[in-house]
Amino acid sequence: MTRKSEDAGRSTIRDVAARAGVSASTVSRVLGGVYPVSTATRTRVMRAVREMDYVADARAKAVAGVGTPTLAFVLEDITGPSFAHMAYGVEREATRLGHLCLVCGTEGDVEHELEFVEMMRAQRAAAVILVGGTADTPEYRERTRRVADSLASVGSRLVLCGRPPLGPGAPVTVVEYDNEGGAYALVAHVLAQGHRRVLFLGGKPDHTTAQGRERGYLAAHRARGLDPDPVLLRHGDFTRDSGHRLMREALEEGLEFTAVVAATDMVAAGALTALHEAGIDVPGDVSLAGYDDIPFARDLHPALTTVHVPYEELGRLAVRTALGRTPETPDEHLLLGTHVVVRGSVAPPAS
Amino acid sequence: MTRKSEDAGRSTIRDVAARAGVSASTVSRVLGGVYPVSTATRTRVMRAVREMDYVADARAKAVAGVGTPTLAFVLEDITGPSFAHMAYGVEREATRLGHLCLVCGTEGDVEHELEFVEMMRAQRAAAVILVGGTADTPEYRERTRRVADSLASVGSRLVLCGRPPLGPGAPVTVVEYDNEGGAYALVAHVLAQGHRRVLFLGGKPDHTTAQGRERGYLAAHRARGLDPDPVLLRHGDFTRDSGHRLMREALEEGLEFTAVVAATDMVAAGALTALHEAGIDVPGDVSLAGYDDIPFARDLHPALTTVHVPYEELGRLAVRTALGRTPETPDEHLLLGTHVVVRGSVAPPAS
DNA sequence: ACGCGGACGGCAACCGGTTTCCATCGGTGA
């Protein structure tokens, strides 16, 4: 029966005080570190703390107003490489700034998203970061604006990350990257190689990220006085399987095209495999480009020409701007740039 | 001056009580839902709640013992696909069971890991899940055992996920997958094709996951009465860049081999690119295999033969066994199986 | 020797909830 086994369970600050023969306030002050405490007392208290392996309950501290602040991160699916990189940036920056980091997955379900936000409001999270595109309907704006207000009313801040702003007046921080601009540059590059029938493998038609990239695709055509054939616009989602399926269908239909631009690298990866399966050479017969520049893009064969998006930086920026603000700070709207990364998957058309 | 603008900030349960003309206890009871409250009172309270957009402070509830439980997830880098899938499983299962999910990234630094665990102890997390291999030294076991004890003393549970157990007696749940077995099966498959010089691109020499896979590599050889040339064992880390570099170096050295087994799919991806860059055909000239079966493995060219690891299930299982236990439950040690997925990257050697 | 001030530490109030215990009230059966 060692002395040690007397830790009958969670011990409170008063238990520690009793053992050290002082009051709870003194223990609190010793642990706090600033208030003057005599060396003898401090030693006794610290010994008791050590012997009991005491750690103050962070929740109680939070109630008293001195807790570790928390920040919440709500996304669709952390499994997607771009989301994972944003999550990485968010988490790194949050812990750098001494915040805890809560993560919630919504599976893309708006109801879940609302539930999570409400929970985070109850948690009094310093900031709630909503990540990823969504359907930009009037209801969305209305709803999200209410969410922003109710978060603001408990002192926490809503951040929209890669998601459309709500118009003026909502207490919101927006951090976006330029989907349209990136797609424009990418498609311009493809067109400059001489391609004229460029298949676009997009995402859900009402998804803002997908829409932005699609707009870039169209704009790049128009800038050259071209008007792309509507049958070249395909819609799916942002998964590898979607790219694979869409590509296979297009091939089976006998659709004519000399280049493919996918809405994400994942989609491009699936499409590439479908092309390979059909015995089509890339970029000899067909060129292919992606979007996101995930690490794997280099390892596809041929290496994928794509648009680099600074996802990690995006995440870092989201938390930095959200946390480093005073009530007077004007609402910010940041737009990060992207750039085309030219690799081997785009070449001039065959003939 | 709308009536609404009187939400001067966070409102407490007493504010709600005042507005509804009842006591705080009554509000608590209405919100709690079980205690008998007259319809009239309930209505008045609910109206006040709605008008003030009140949400009870979850931290305060937690102190009172009725909070949303929380679970913590500590990993090296959420950017790795296999980690991301585990994270997904953990998060999904946690929210399914009504828990919040905290995530911490350690960058592989043991000090950070310890700091995080201490924070989670302060948070009174229901469970702390430590994810991913590590250096299995006596100090590690000693230290981790202390961590497990101190977590247990505040009522939370340590879970080791894909990490070596600590020996008997530590209050720990272990959920592992069979690194050695998977590597054994994979390498046996490669050897069965006729390969005799199989390059192994491993991880850090003292990393348990890397060690397990390396042991499988060796065991598969010995089972055939083979004794692999030590120069065929290379060490790096689990990144794509490591695979790329190791492969290039081996090529530059003029090392002889007819097959390559990489410790992870990421490593394999980098290696594949290095092989392509050197003009080597896979699997015509050299066969290649990976480990993890990340979604991308199918889209490499050729599609990667690899070992499937049920990462998502691993994460789910970790939280399920950690949370669904009573103090009497014996400490569990689960070992999940893996299986080889044969695709196109392994073929018999050239001649 | 006396007064003064700073160092130290305890009491009690507070953070924002929950819950036990008890008082009140209206209705019912004898």
Next chain:
DNA sequence: TCACCGATGGAAACCGGTTGCCGTCCGCGT
């Protein structure tokens, strides 16, 4: 008509911390 009972709601204690306020004690200067 009165005693009794169940339904309802308030006061106060509690969860586990922090901190303002104040009393005590000690050492110092004059």
